[in-house]
Each structure stands twice: as structure tokens, then as C-alpha cells.
Amino acid sequence: MSGVRQGYVRPLDLKQGVVDLTHGSGGRAMAQLIDELFARRLGNDYLGQRNDGALMPMPAGRLVMSTDGHVVSPLFFPGGDIGCLSVNGTINDVAVLGATPLYLAAGFILEEGFALADLARIVDSMARAAADAGVPVVTGDTKVVQKGAGDGVYITTTGVGVVADGEDFSGDRAQPGDRIIVSGGIGEHGMAIMAQRESIGFAAPIVSDTAALHRLIAAMRASGAAIRTLRDPTRGGVATTLNEIARQSRVGMMLHESALPVQPEVAAACEFLGLDPLYVANEGKLLAIVAPADADRLLAAMRAHPLARDAALIGSVHADHHHFVQMTSSLGGRRIVDWLTGEQLPRIC
Amino acid sequence: MKFIDEFRDGELARGLAAAIGQAARGGRDYHFMEFCGGHTHAIARYGVSDLLPDNVRLIHGPGCPVCVLPIGRIDMAIRLAVDVGVTLCSYGDPLRVPASGGLSLFKAKARLGSGRGASGDIRMLYSAADALALAQQQPDRQVVFFAIGFETTTPPTALLIKQARALALTNFSVLCCHVLTPSAIASILESPEVRRWGTVPLDGFIGPAHVSTIIGTRPYEFFAEEYRKPVVIAGFEPLDVMHAILMLIEQVNSGRAQVENEFSRAVSRDGNRKAQQLVSEVFELRRSFAWRGLGELPYSALRIRREFAAFDAERRFAVAYQPVDDHPACExxxxxxxxxxxxxxxxxxxxxxxxxxxxxxxxxxxxxxxxxxxxxxxxxxxxxx
Incomplete structure (x- = not known):
């Protein structure tokens, strides 16, 4: 009698085990990693098809597609980790075009030696975020690079969604007179990361705002307000995003510093590190440009949603062939809010 | 934010602006130089100039440590990384300053990565202490800290060198480019534009508070007396700057030329004796130092004393300063x-x-x-x- 148990494979050691090069080789070890770590956590019918791609039904409308690489360091931070960040970030990129996000794909680049326990924690977090958002991860890919050629794990996610005909929130639609609304406190994600990196301790730590915004956006659309443009101010912060919109729409903008919602902890940490919260990344906030007559209605609809309780009207759009974004300071002076120069915070998302 | 918002208050700013408007006499102009780049930044960021009457003008001074570094000094840092092969640690800003041959530290850093035999490295730091930590983590590599800045940043560098000696580190050194505020002010006051031709009208200085937390207000008394220029030491919040402007206007109006201290919340006449002691223990005056824009100025910068020569990158690696002309169109x-x-x-x-x-x-x-x-x-x- 042979001692070989048919079909027995020793399970992955999710406590002590680490990623090795065989996990990316296409062989049995990779199949096991996918089965026991990825499919078990992210499981859904499409992923269960076990093909190189996924075959899904497609509702009517125009297709929206977006992709985003995530290289954040540290991988785990107050309020989230690279897993939920990679899900929420791509959902938001699809949703700000007015689309209903439907499916996600995820590509993992793992570094040899990365702890399987950490990987499991990250994939658990992705699974939770995807389930909460109702947007499944339907296909994926795993590659392993040699030690030193990566930094633990990088995750690229791609999302698709559909947008109804007639809906158009692209960045070139801002018009003079329009109002500018931000959905809540700015700079929270970037400062959560920076505070962690620089070991700045606060009694209550700054928590990343990472969140999927598609339901907030649905509520905003349901308000009936004439929304011109939506965008999530991630890297480069609110300042850079508004400059992008100003250039696309060929308009100028005027902000009011005193109207900007900034949590006291974020303001203090920025002060400490010499950063301007206008340039610090957000991962769960959006900017809306809205017709002036509908600004109050939109603001009320946003404040009724838990993700935008602190939404604020921060400025307005005007004609300006220089496409300057300007701001009246709390002091009463005026200044430009320029494009971000150089790299303020590397590897923030 | 407590202790910050009070100094950016719009209401108080309007009150100060009104007081400045009343104090500034019609029929004459007031020209004040804000020496320090920190003030330049605060003035621009908060739009302070918008709140001043037309006849009160601010002139930007040379007090930006990155700006006054001549090309030849950046070249030295690049040579250390590229030719000598050290790990050069720098704050972010100096990395982007254009150097010779179309290079900057940033561009040199990207090329080092391409693996053409060069073993050097260039790292961006947020804190000088990180350079020392890096030297401890990598005992087989030479780590050099590119130390720049005025008097505010010299005590931390001095401390770093003393720590390195206490730890008996043999792979840590400092490329010292620390410069001195009073020398730069003297150079401005002695310049033909101010002294002889009068093309730069100058009625007084706003002095940098953080420098004076170290050196005190005493070193400025000479300027006030010798050149009859009032100096007000001011903090870096917009209201500090506006308050200093009001104090300067009042001095000019009453014909006084004194050193006044707007930043009494942290600056004293004698400064921080302990920090001064630390600096003089580790550093000594250079006979001469080349500044961008101001040229060679005698006794205007610091170098590492002979007792600490082992931690002086200029001595250890024999890289010498070579002057390089600025871009011909650059002003x-x-x-x-x-x-x-x-x-x-x-x-x-x-x-x-x-x-x-x-x-x-x-x-x-x-x-x-x-x-x-x-x-x-x-x-x-x-x-x-």
C-alpha cells in the first residue's frame, strides 16, 4: 500500500511562508497560490471560470475603462492598505465619469521573500472592499520578481463600467459662473502615509480617507443638479486636479482659503512637514463643478451621504485665458494655486 | 490650529494693513529688503504685498540657502557621487539645481541607476539625522551629507559630526556649505548698487527670526549703527511680516536706525549660547566662500575644524571647488x-x-x-x- 494520498497537496503556510520564484512560474506552486490565496478570498462565478480571461454579461450603454498602478509605501497604513486602496481607487476613476462600475481585474507583482501572511491580509482587504462596493474582481495575474527588484507587492487594477447615453462628466465642461464643491476634508490620505513614514504621532492618528465613491456619485446624480465635471483629486491633490480641469475647460478659477475643509490634525501635520494640504493626495474625496443655480441642491444631497458630510463650496469658475487657479488667502491677499512642481510625496498610492 | 491661526488672522491683518497705510507717509517710498527666503515665501503665499500701500515695496534678498549655492558647489556633490562613488545624501531642493554639463544631482541620480560601472548613489533626505543612520546601516559604503543652510541649520550638522565621532564612524562625512547671514547683508550694503549708484534704494531690513534664535539680534547692531539701516527681526507668519513692516516704517519716520525684535516670543539679544558653543566647537570661519550672485565673500561661510577633519568630505576625498559661470541669460x-x-x-x-x-x-x-x-x-x- 503506497503512502501517497491521492490529490493531496500540503497547504500554503500562511503563517510563516514567503513568496518564492516558483509562485510566478506558471507551475503547480502558482496554481496553488491562486487557489488557496486569491480565489478563496476573492471568489466569484467569473473568477471561478478558470480561464485566462473572464466572460461577463454587459448592460447597455457606453463602456468606461480605467487602470491604475499602486506602489504605496508603507503597504499598511491607518485607515487601509494597498489592497483596499487598489480596489477603491479604480472604482473611483470609473465612477467619476458617471459610470456604474461593474468589474475589476487585478495584476500583482510580488517580490521574492514577501510574507504570505501579509499577502493574505492584503487580498482579504481587497475582497472586503470589492464586496462592500459590489464590484467583483473577475480576473487577475501574478508575477514574482527577484528579491530587491520590487518592494513587497505592487498591484495594478483595471476597472470597467457603463455609463448611460447622455451622461457626460468630462473635465472640459466647466463654465464661467460654475461653483466648485469638494466632498470633504482634504489631504487625509497623503498625510496618513506621511505621518506614518515620518513617525509623527498624534493622540488620534490621521486616517486615510480611502473609499469607493460610486454610491455617493449616484446620490449626487439623483439630486438632479446640473453637474458639469467630477474628478477625484488623488496625486497632486485638489490644486493639481483643479488646474487640470481649468486647462481642459479653458477657464480660470478662484478659491477661498477659509472655505477649504481641512481636519485640524491634517493641518498640523502639513504645517510640521512644510506641506500644503491643497497638494496632498486624497483617496476618498471628489471635486464637483456644478451650475451655479444647482450648487445648494447638490451640496445638500452630498451632505446627506456619509462619505460627504463635510462637503463644502470652495470657489467658483470664471473666464481667464491664462487658465489660472487663484485663491484669496485667509489673510485677504491673493495668490496662484499652481500645478504641483516636482514630486511632493513619492509612492503615496 | 492653535498658535498658528492667530498669526494668519484676516481681521488682524486688515487692522495692521490700515495701520501701515496710516503710518506710510505720502510723497515718499519705503523700500525694505526681506533677507530670508522663508519671508519671501510667506509674502508670496499669503499675498502680503496686496495688503500694502503702493509706496511700500518689498525687495527680495539673498537668504535662500539653495539659491546662493554656486554651480561649482553642486558640481562637487555630483563628483562625489559619480566619480568617487559615495552615497551622497541631500535635502530635496538642491537635487534640482542645474549644475555643469546639463546635469543636476537629480539627473546624475537617474544615470547612476543605469549601472554603467558607477557605484555611487544619491539619496533624498528629510532629516540630516537620516544620513547618519544610513552610514550605520551601510558600514561598507562612504556616506556624505550635503550640508547647506544659514545659521539655523548649522547646530544640527555640528551635532551630527559630534555624534559620528562618538560612534567612531569611519564612513560618514559632511560636504559643508554652511553660510552666514551677516556676511550676506554686509555684501548687499557694500554693493555699488546700494552704496554708490543708489539704484537699489534700501530703507531697512526684515531679519530672519530663526537665524536669530541661534545668533541673537546683536550681530545686526553693527548694520544699524554703521550703515544707518533699521533692522527688525521677524517671524515667518504673515502677520509677523506685516508687523515688522509697520515697525520699520515707524523707525524710518522717526529717523531711527535700530535693531528691533518683532519675534520676542523666541529671539533674544544673545541668542542660543549652547548652540553657538556647539557650532564653534565643530566649525571655523572659511577665509572666503563663493556665493551665487554675490561672488567671493570673505569670512562668509563655515568649514569643519581640523580636529574633525575625518568627517570633512572636502578633505577626505580631495574634491576642490572650481568656479563655473552662471548661464549667460540667467539673472x-x-x-x-x-x-x-x-x-x-x-x-x-x-x-x-x-x-x-x-x-x-x-x-x-x-x-x-x-x-x-x-x-x-x-x-x-x-x-x-
């Missing part, structure tokens, strides 16, 4: 002396931008050109509303 020199305003440079905002700086003043956020480009250039264009 950084004139801007640093207060002779020209950034927007009077031919290449400002066209060839020279923060993304592609030609001169150092467009690099640091404290540089006069970068501050004007980033915060103030709307004032050059007719813009609604």
Missing part, C-alpha cells in the same frame, strides 16, 4: 542682490520655469523666482475677476 545674481525683480529676467516664465529651472532661484520654493512664478505671476497679467 539669479541680480535677483539675489535685489537689483532685479524676477519678472525682469528675460527668461523668467518662458525658458526658466520650476519644471525646467535655469537658475537656482527658480528651484527652491523659497527662491524669489519660484515664489513669484508659483504664487504671484497673476499680478503680471490682466486677469479677471
Amino acid at each position: 539669479c545674481g541680480a535677483v539675489l542682490r535685489g537689483v532685479k525683480r524676477p519678472q525682469e529676467c528675460r527668461i523668467f516664465g518662458s525658458v526658466c520655469t520650476p519644471e525646467n529651472p535655469v537658475g537656482s532661484c527658480m528651484v527652491s520654493s523659497e527662491g524669489a523666482c519660484a515664489a513669484h512664478y508659483t504664487f504671484g505671476r497673476f499680478a503680471d497679467a490682466a486677469v479677471a475677476p
Whole structure:
């Protein structure tokens, strides 16, 4: 009698085990990693098809597609980790075009030696975020690079969604007179990361705002307000995003510093590190440009949603062939809010 | 935010602006130089100039440590990484300053990565202490800290060198480019534009508070007495700057030329004796140092004392300073002396931008050109509303 148990494979050691090069080789070890770590956590019918791609039904409308690489360091931070960040970030990129996000794909680049326990924690977090958002991860890919050629794990996610005909929130639609609304406190994600990196301790730590915004956006659309443009101010912060919109729409903008919602902890940490919260990344906030007559209605609809309780009207759009974004300071002076120069915070998302 | 918001209060600013408007006499102009790049930044960021009457003008001074570094000094740092093969640690801003041969530390860093035999490395730091930590982590590599800055940043560098000695580190050294505020002010006051030709009218100085927390207010008394120029030491919040302007106007109006201290919450006449002691233990005066814009100035910078020679990168690696001419179209020199305003440079905002700086003043956020480009250039264009 042979001692070989048919079909027995020793399970992955999710406590002590680490990623090795065989996990990316296409062989049995990779199949096991996918089965026991990825499919078990992210499981859904499409992923269960076990093909190189996924075959899904497609509702009517125009297709929206977006992709985003995530290289954040540290991988785990107050309020989230690279897993939920990679899900929420791509959902938001699809949703700000007015689309209903439907499916996600995820590509993992793992570094040899990365702890399987950490990987499991990250994939658990992705699974939770995807389930909460109702947007499944339907296909994926795993590659392993040699030690030193990566930094633990990088995750690229791609999302698709559909947008109804007639809906158009692209960045070139801002018009003079329009109002500018931000959905809540700015700079929270970037400062959560920076505070962690620089070991700045606060009694209550700054928590990343990472969140999927598609339901907030649905509520905003349901308000009936004439929304011109939506965008999530991630890297480069609110300042850079508004400059992008100003250039696309060929308009100028005027902000009011005193109207900007900034949590006291974020303001203090920025002060400490010499950063301007206008340039610090957000991962769960959006900017809306809205017709002036509908600004109050939109603001009320946003404040009724838990993700935008602190939404604020921060400025307005005007004609300006220089496409300057300007701001009246709390002091009463005026200044430009320029494009971000150089790299303020590397590897923030 | 407590202890910060009070100094950016719009109500108080309007009150101060009104007081300045009343104090400034019609029929004459007031020209004050804010020496320090920190003040330049605060003035531009908060739009302080907008609150001043037309006859009160601010002139940007040379007090931006990145701006006054001459090309030859950046070249030395690049040579250390590229030719000698050390790990060069620098704050972020110096990395982007254009050097010889179309290089900057940033560009040199990217090329080092391409693995053409060079073993050097260039790292960006947020804190000087990180350089020492890196040297401890990598005992087989030579780590050099590119130390720049005025008196505020010298005590931390001195401490670092003393720590390195206490730890008996043999792979840590400092490329010392620390410069001195009073020398730069003396150079401005002695310049022909101020002294002889009068093309740079100068009625007083706003002095940097953080420098004075170290050196006190006493070193400025000479300027007030000898050159009859009032000096007000001011903090870096917008209301500090406005308060200092009011104090300067009052001195000018009453014919006084004194050193006054607006920043009494942290600055004393004698400064921080302990820090001064630390600095003089580790550093000594250089006979001469080349500044961008101001040229060779005698006794205007520090070097590491012989007792600490083992931690002096200039001695350890025998890299010598070689002067290099600035870009012929670049007006950084004139801007640093207060002779020209950034927007009077031919290449400002066209060839020279923060993304592609030609001169150092467009690099640091404290540089006069970068501050004007980033915060103030709307004032050059007719813009609604």
C-alpha cells in the first residue's frame, strides 16, 4: 500500500511562508497560490471560470475603462492598505465619469521573500472592499520578481463600467459662473502615509480617507443638479486636479482659503512637514463643478451621504485665458494655486 | 490650529494693513529688503504685498540657502557621487539645481541607476539625522551629507559630526556649505548698487527670526549703527511680516536706525549660547566662500575644524571647488542682490520655469523666482475677476 494520498497537496503556510520564484512560474506552486490565496478570498462565478480571461454579461450603454498602478509605501497604513486602496481607487476613476462600475481585474507583482501572511491580509482587504462596493474582481495575474527588484507587492487594477447615453462628466465642461464643491476634508490620505513614514504621532492618528465613491456619485446624480465635471483629486491633490480641469475647460478659477475643509490634525501635520494640504493626495474625496443655480441642491444631497458630510463650496469658475487657479488667502491677499512642481510625496498610492 | 491661526488672522491683518497705510507717509517710498527666503515665501503665499500701500515695496534678498549655492558647489556633490562613488545624501531642493554639463544631482541620480560601472548613489533626505543612520546601516559604503543652510541649520550638522565621532564612524562625512547671514547683508550694503549708484534704494531690513534664535539680534547692531539701516527681526507668519513692516516704517519716520525684535516670543539679544558653543566647537570661519550672485565673500561661510577633519568630505576625498559661470541669460545674481525683480529676467516664465529651472532661484520654493512664478505671476497679467 503506497503512502501517497491521492490529490493531496500540503497547504500554503500562511503563517510563516514567503513568496518564492516558483509562485510566478506558471507551475503547480502558482496554481496553488491562486487557489488557496486569491480565489478563496476573492471568489466569484467569473473568477471561478478558470480561464485566462473572464466572460461577463454587459448592460447597455457606453463602456468606461480605467487602470491604475499602486506602489504605496508603507503597504499598511491607518485607515487601509494597498489592497483596499487598489480596489477603491479604480472604482473611483470609473465612477467619476458617471459610470456604474461593474468589474475589476487585478495584476500583482510580488517580490521574492514577501510574507504570505501579509499577502493574505492584503487580498482579504481587497475582497472586503470589492464586496462592500459590489464590484467583483473577475480576473487577475501574478508575477514574482527577484528579491530587491520590487518592494513587497505592487498591484495594478483595471476597472470597467457603463455609463448611460447622455451622461457626460468630462473635465472640459466647466463654465464661467460654475461653483466648485469638494466632498470633504482634504489631504487625509497623503498625510496618513506621511505621518506614518515620518513617525509623527498624534493622540488620534490621521486616517486615510480611502473609499469607493460610486454610491455617493449616484446620490449626487439623483439630486438632479446640473453637474458639469467630477474628478477625484488623488496625486497632486485638489490644486493639481483643479488646474487640470481649468486647462481642459479653458477657464480660470478662484478659491477661498477659509472655505477649504481641512481636519485640524491634517493641518498640523502639513504645517510640521512644510506641506500644503491643497497638494496632498486624497483617496476618498471628489471635486464637483456644478451650475451655479444647482450648487445648494447638490451640496445638500452630498451632505446627506456619509462619505460627504463635510462637503463644502470652495470657489467658483470664471473666464481667464491664462487658465489660472487663484485663491484669496485667509489673510485677504491673493495668490496662484499652481500645478504641483516636482514630486511632493513619492509612492503615496 | 492653535498658535498658528492667530498669526494668519484676516481681521488682524486688515487692522495692521490700515495701520501701515496710516503710518506710510505720502510723497515718499519705503523700500525694505526681506533677507530670508522663508519671508519671501510667506509674502508670496499669503499675498502680503496686496495688503500694502503702493509706496511700500518689498525687495527680495539673498537668504535662500539653495539659491546662493554656486554651480561649482553642486558640481562637487555630483563628483562625489559619480566619480568617487559615495552615497551622497541631500535635502530635496538642491537635487534640482542645474549644475555643469546639463546635469543636476537629480539627473546624475537617474544615470547612476543605469549601472554603467558607477557605484555611487544619491539619496533624498528629510532629516540630516537620516544620513547618519544610513552610514550605520551601510558600514561598507562612504556616506556624505550635503550640508547647506544659514545659521539655523548649522547646530544640527555640528551635532551630527559630534555624534559620528562618538560612534567612531569611519564612513560618514559632511560636504559643508554652511553660510552666514551677516556676511550676506554686509555684501548687499557694500554693493555699488546700494552704496554708490543708489539704484537699489534700501530703507531697512526684515531679519530672519530663526537665524536669530541661534545668533541673537546683536550681530545686526553693527548694520544699524554703521550703515544707518533699521533692522527688525521677524517671524515667518504673515502677520509677523506685516508687523515688522509697520515697525520699520515707524523707525524710518522717526529717523531711527535700530535693531528691533518683532519675534520676542523666541529671539533674544544673545541668542542660543549652547548652540553657538556647539557650532564653534565643530566649525571655523572659511577665509572666503563663493556665493551665487554675490561672488567671493570673505569670512562668509563655515568649514569643519581640523580636529574633525575625518568627517570633512572636502578633505577626505580631495574634491576642490572650481568656479563655473552662471548661464549667460540667467539673472539669479541680480535677483539675489535685489537689483532685479524676477519678472525682469528675460527668461523668467518662458525658458526658466520650476519644471525646467535655469537658475537656482527658480528651484527652491523659497527662491524669489519660484515664489513669484508659483504664487504671484497673476499680478503680471490682466486677469479677471
